[in-house]
Amino acid sequence: MDESSVRRRILWDKLFKGIIILLTFCSILPMFFILFFITSKGISAVNWSFLTQLPKPVGEMGGGISNAIIGTFMLVAISTVFSVPLGIFAGIFLSEYRNGRFVYFTRLCVETLQGIPSIVIGIVAYMWVVVQMGSFSALSGGVALGLMMLPVIVTATEETLKLIPEGLREASLALGVSYPRTILKVILPAGLSGILTGILLSIARVAGETAPLLFTAFGSPFMNLHILKPINSLPLMIFNYATSPYPEWHTLAWGASFVLIVFVLGLNLLTKVVIKRWKVQF
Amino acid sequence: MESAVLKIENFSAFFGENQVLKEIDLSISRNRITAIMGPSGCGKTTLIRCINRMHELIPNAGVSGKIFLDNEDIYATDPIIVRRQIGMVFQKPNPFPMMSIYDNVIAGYNLNGIRLAKDEKDRVVEESLRKAALWEEVKEALHRRGTFLSGGQQQRLCIARALAMGPAVLLLDEPTSALDPKATSHIEELIVQLKDTVTIVLVTHNIGQAARVSDFTAFLYLGELIEFGPTGRLFTAPKDKRTEEYLTGKFG
Amino acid sequence: MDRYKSGLSDSSFRKVLYVAGGCVLVLLLAIFLSLVVASFPAIRNFGVRFLVSTTWDPVRSEFGAFPFLVGTLATSFLALIISVIFSIPISIFLGEYFTQGTTSTFIKSIIELLAGVPSVIYGFCGLFLLSPVVRSLEVKLGVPPYGVGIFTASLVLSIMIIPYSASIGREVISLVPSDLKEAALSLGATRFEVIRKVVLPYAYSGIFAGIFLSMGRALGETMAVTMVIGNSNLIPKSIFSPGNTLASIIANEFTEATGSLYLASLIELGLVLFIVTTIINVLGKLIIRRMGVGV
Numbered sequence: 001m002d003e004s005s006v007r008r009r010i011l012w013d014k015l016f017k018g019i020i021i022l023l024t025f026c027s028i029l030p031m032f033f034i035l036f037f038i039t040s041k042g043i044s045a046v047n048w049s050f051l052t053q054l055p056k057p058v059g060e061m062g063g064g065i066s067n068a069i070i071g072t073f074m075l076v077a078i079s080t081v082f083s084v085p086l087g088i089f090a091g092i093f094l095s096e097y098r099n100g101r102f103v104y105f106t107r108l109c110v111e112t113l114q115g116i117p118s119i120v121i122g123i124v125a126y127m128w129v130v131v132q133m134g135s136f137s138a139l140s141g142g143v144a145l146g147l148m149m150l151p152v153i154v155t156a157t158e159e160t161l162k163l164i165p166e167g168l169r170e171a172s173l174a175l176g177v178s179y180p181r182t183i184l185k186v187i188l189p190a191g192l193s194g195i196l197t198g199i200l201l202s203i204a205r206v207a208g209e210t211a212p213l214l215f216t217a218f219g220s221p222f223m224n225l226h227i228l229k230p231i232n233s234l235p236l237m238i239f240n241y242a243t244s245p246y247p248e249w250h251t252l253a254w255g256a257s258f259v260l261i262v263f264v265l266g267l268n269l270l271t272k273v274v275i276k277r278w279k280v281q282f
Numbered sequence: 283m284e285s286a287v288l289k290i291e292n293f294s295a296f297f298g299e300n301q302v303l304k305e306i307d308l309s310i311s312r313n314r315i316t317a318i319m320g321p322s323g324c325g326k327t328t329l330i331r332c333i334n335r336m337h338e339l340i341p342n343a344g345v346s347g348k349i350f351l352d353n354e355d356i357y358a359t360d361p362i363i364v365r366r367q368i369g370m371v372f373q374k375p376n377p378f379p380m381m382s383i384y385d386n387v388i389a390g391y392n393l394n395g396i397r398l399a400k401d402e403k404d405r406v407v408e409e410s411l412r413k414a415a416l417w418e419e420v421k422e423a424l425h426r427r428g429t430f431l432s433g434g435q436q437q438r439l440c441i442a443r444a445l446a447m448g449p450a451v452l453l454l455d456e457p458t459s460a461l462d463p464k465a466t467s468h469i470e471e472l473i474v475q476l477k478d479t480v481t482i483v484l485v486t487h488n489i490g491q492a493a494r495v496s497d498f499t500a501f502l503y504l505g506e507l508i509e510f511g512p513t514g515r516l517f518t519a520p521k522d523k524r525t526e527e528y529l530t531g532k533f534g
Numbered sequence: 535m536d537r538y539k540s541g542l543s544d545s546s547f548r549k550v551l552y553v554a555g556g557c558v559l560v561l562l563l564a565i566f567l568s569l570v571v572a573s574f575p576a577i578r579n580f581g582v583r584f585l586v587s588t589t590w591d592p593v594r595s596e597f598g599a600f601p602f603l604v605g606t607l608a609t610s611f612l613a614l615i616i617s618v619i620f621s622i623p624i625s626i627f628l629g630e631y632f633t634q635g636t637t638s639t640f641i642k643s644i645i646e647l648l649a650g651v652p653s654v655i656y657g658f659c660g661l662f663l664l665s666p667v668v669r670s671l672e673v674k675l676g677v678p679p680y681g682v683g684i685f686t687a688s689l690v691l692s693i694m695i696i697p698y699s700a701s702i703g704r705e706v707i708s709l710v711p712s713d714l715k716e717a718a719l720s721l722g723a724t725r726f727e728v729i730r731k732v733v734l735p736y737a738y739s740g741i742f743a744g745i746f747l748s749m750g751r752a753l754g755e756t757m758a759v760t761m762v763i764g765n766s767n768l769i770p771k772s773i774f775s776p777g778n779t780l781a782s783i784i785a786n787e788f789t790e791a792t793g794s795l796y797l798a799s800l801i802e803l804g805l806v807l808f809i810v811t812t813i814i815n816v817l818g819k820l821i822i823r824r825m826g827v828g829v
Contacts, residue, residue: 010724013724013725013726013727016725016726017725017726019623020623020626020627020631021631023619023620024623024627026620027623027624027693027700028641028644028645028648031647031648031651033659033663034651034655034659037662037663038655086554086558089554090557092554093551093552093554094555097555102552103555106555106556106558108816109558109559110558111815111816112812112816113558113561113562113565114815115811115812115814115815115816116565116754116811117753117781117807117811118754118756119781119784119785119804119807120804122788123569123784123800123801123804124565124568126788127568127801128568147561147565150558150561167376168376168378170376171372171376171377171440171443172378173339173365174334174336174444175365175366175369175389175390175393175443175447176362176363176394176447177362177393177394178394179544179547180544180547181394181395185393186378190378190379190380204650205650207652208651208652208655209652209653210653210654210756210757211653211756214785214789215788215789218789235653235654238655239654239757242657242658242661242761243661243761250662257658260652261651261655264650264651264652268646268647268650280380281379281429
C-alpha cells in the first residue's frame with residue numbers, strides 16, 4: 001500500500017468529517033435566527049398591558065393580545081376534552097390487543113390520521129360543525145384541534161403501555177384484582193409519565209396551529225368565552241397581523257410570536273421535567 | 283393425619299391442542315410446605331398457575347378436571363375470589379413501583395376497593411411485614427417507594443403483599459431464582475417459618491431447596507405427576523426410576 | 535371431557551376498549567367520506583379534467599387544480615432537495631460521529647425544537663427576514679423582485695422538514711450493526727470509507743423512507759407556505775414566480791368561497807391533498823417498519 005494513497009484517503013476522511021460537521025451546524029442556524037429575531041422584535045412589545053388588553057382598531061396605539069391568549073387556552077381545553085379520554089382508551093386497546101385484522105386496521109387509521117394535513121382537518125371540522133351550527137365557533141376549532149391531538153395521544157399511550165413489564169399486571173391479577181381495575185389502577189398509573197408527555201407534546205403542537213382554525217374558530221377582535229362563538233388564538237392573530245399592511249400590527253405580531261414560542265418551547269421543556277420526575281423505572 | 287387444603291383431581295391443562303398437564307392427582311396438606319419440582323417444561327409453573335386460575339388468562343388456554351380449595355370447586359367460583367384466597371409470589375420480584383412500601387402491602391385491599399379503617403390498615407401492614415421478616419428493616423421508611431430495596435427485600439415485600447390478604451394457600455413460583463445466595467437462604471428460612479400461618483406450595487428447580495425446606499415433594503415430568511411423598515422418603519428412597527435419575531442429576 | 539375455556543373477565547370493559555378502537559376507524563372513514571361527498575358537485579362537474587385544467591376562475595366558475603399541483607410539487611421537491619443536503623449530514627453526525635454526549639444532546643435538542651416551532655412563525659420570519667434577502671437576490675439576477683414565490687416557499691419549507699428526515703435517518707444509521715463497521719475498520723478502511731461503503735448502503739432504504747416521509751409533511755404544510763408563496767393562481771413560470779399550493783389556495787380562498795361549486799372545488803383540492811399525503815405516509819412508514827425502526 002503506497003503511502004501517498006493512504007495519505008489521500010486520510011485527507012478525504014478528515015474533509016468528509018469536516019463537511020458533515022459544517023453542514024450540521026449550518027442547519028441549526030435557523031433556530032438561532034428565529035429565536036433572535038422574535039426575541040429582539042417581540043420582547044419590546046410585551047408588557048403587562050400587552051398581555052391583558054384587547055387589540056385596538058387600526059391607527060390606535062397600544063392594544064394587546066389578551067383575547068388570543070385566552071382563546072388559545074380555551075381551544076386547547078376543548079380539544080383536550082375531545083381527544084384525551086378517547087385517545088387513552090384507544091391506546092389501551094392497541095396495547096392490549098396486538099394481533100388481528102381489526103387491530104391492524106385501527107393502528108393504520110391512527111397513523112393515517114396523524115399524517116392528514118392540518119388544513120384538511122380544518123375543512124372536515126368546518127363541514128361537521130360550522131355548517132351544522134351555521135356559524136364559526138370555538139367548538140369547531142376545538143374539534144379540529146382535537147382531531148389533530150388524537151393520534152399523538154393514542155400512539156403515546158400505546159407505546160408507553162407496551163413497555164410496562166408483564167410482571168406488574170400479573171402481580172395485580174394474582175391479588176384478585178379484576179382486569180379493568182388492573183388496567184386503570186396499576187398499568188395506567190405506571191405509564192403516567194409517557195402518557196402525560198404525549199398529551200403535553202400534542203398540546204404544544206396544536207397550540208401553534210393556524211390552518212385548522214382559519215375557517216372554524218375563525219378569529220375575533222373581541223374577548224370571547226362562549227364556545228359557540230368565534231374565537232381568536234395566538235397563531236391566528238399572528239397570521240392576520242403579520243399579513244396585514246399596518247406596521248403597528250406587525251409589532252403586535254412579533255410580540256405575539258414571542259409569547260407563542262415561549263409557550264411552545266416551555267411545554268417542550270416541561271415534558272422533559274415530567275419524564276425525569278415521574279418516569280417509573282422497572 | 284394430614285388434612286388436605288387443596289385437592290387436585292384428574293386435572294389436565296392445555297395450550298390450544300397441546301396438553302401440558304396430564305391427569306394430575308395431588309393433595310396439598312394444610313400448614314405444610316409442598317415442593318413441586320421437575321425439569322424445565324415439566325408443567326410445574328402451569329400447575330400452580332391453574333391453582334390460582336392465572337393459567338386461563340392466556341389465550342387458547344384450557345383446563346379439565348377439578349381443583350378443590352377447602353372442598354369448594356375453584357373452577358365453579360369467580361376467579362377473582364379464588365385469587366384473593368390463594369396468594370402468589372413470582373420468580374422476579376414485582377412490587378408496584380409507583381406505590382410506597384405501605385401501599386404495596388395493602389395493595390390487595392386498595393386495588394379491590396375494599397375499605398379499611400386507618401388503624402386496621404396499619405395493623406395489616408405491620409402484621410404482614412412482620413410475617414415476611416421485613417418489618418424491622420422498613421418500618422422507618424414505610425411511605426417511601428420500594429425501589430430502593432434489594433432484590434431479597436423486594437421479594438419479601440411481595441410475600442408480605444400476598445400475606446396481607448390472609449390467603450389459605452401461598453403459591454411460590456421459583457421465588458429465589460432471581461436472588462443471590464444470601465437472600466435465598468433468608469427467604470428459605472422465612473418460608474419454613476410461614477407454614478404455621480399458611481399452606482405453602484413451592485415450585486423450584488433447585489433440588490437442594492426442595493430438600494431443605496419442604497415437608498412433601500411432588501416430582502413432575504413432561505406434564506405427569508411421577509411421584510409424590512414426604513420429602514425425606516422421596517429423596518432417600520425414590521420409588522420411580524425417573525425420580526431417582528432426576529435427583530442424581532441425570533437430566534434437567 | 536369438560537373444558538373450561540379461558541374466560542374474559544369484565545367483558546364490558548373490553549367492549550369499551552373495542553369501541554374506542556372502532557371510533558378511530560370510524561373517524562378516519564368519516565373524514566374520507568365527508569371529503570368525497572362534499573367534493574361531489576365538483577367531481578361530477580369537472581371529472582378528471584379537474585386535475586389537468588389550468589384555469590382557476592371563481593368568477594366564471596371554472597376550476598382547475600393544475601396550477602396548484604404544480605405549485606405543490608415544485609415547492610415540495612425543491613424543499614426536499616435542499617433539506618436533504620442538510621438532513622443526511624445531520625443523520626451521519628448524530629448516528630455515527632456524535633452518538634452520545636453534550637454535543638449530541640445539544641444538536642438533537644435543537645433539531646427537536648426546530649420541529650416544534652409553529653408553522654405561522656416560520657411563515658412570519660420567512661416573510662420579514664427571508665423575502666427581503668430573496669428580493670435582493672432577484673434584483674441581482676434581473677428577475678421581477680417579488681421576494682415571495684416558489685423559491686422562498688421552498689427555502690422555508692426545507693428548514694421545516696429537516697428535523698423529520700434527520701431523526702429517522704439518524705435512527706436508521708445508528709441501527710447499522712457495529713460488527714459490520716468494525717470488520718471494515720479492521721481491514722484498514724477510514725471512517726469515511728466505512729460510512730460510504732458499509733453504513734449508507736445498509737441504511738439506504740431507511741434514509742430514503744425518512745426523506746419520503748418528510749415530503750409527505752412538505753406537501754401538507756400550509757401556513758408558512760401561504761405567507762411566502764405570493765398567492766398567484768397562475769402556473770408559476772420560474773422558481774422565482776409567485777404561485778399557490780393545494781394547501782395555500784384553500785387557506786386563502788375558503789372563507790370567501792361563494793357558491794357551492796366553488797366550495798366543492800376547494801374541498802376537492804383538500805381531498806386530493808388527503809389522498810396524496812396518505813399514500814406517501816403509509817408507504818414511507820411501511821418501509822421504515824420493515825427496517826425495524828420505531829417511527
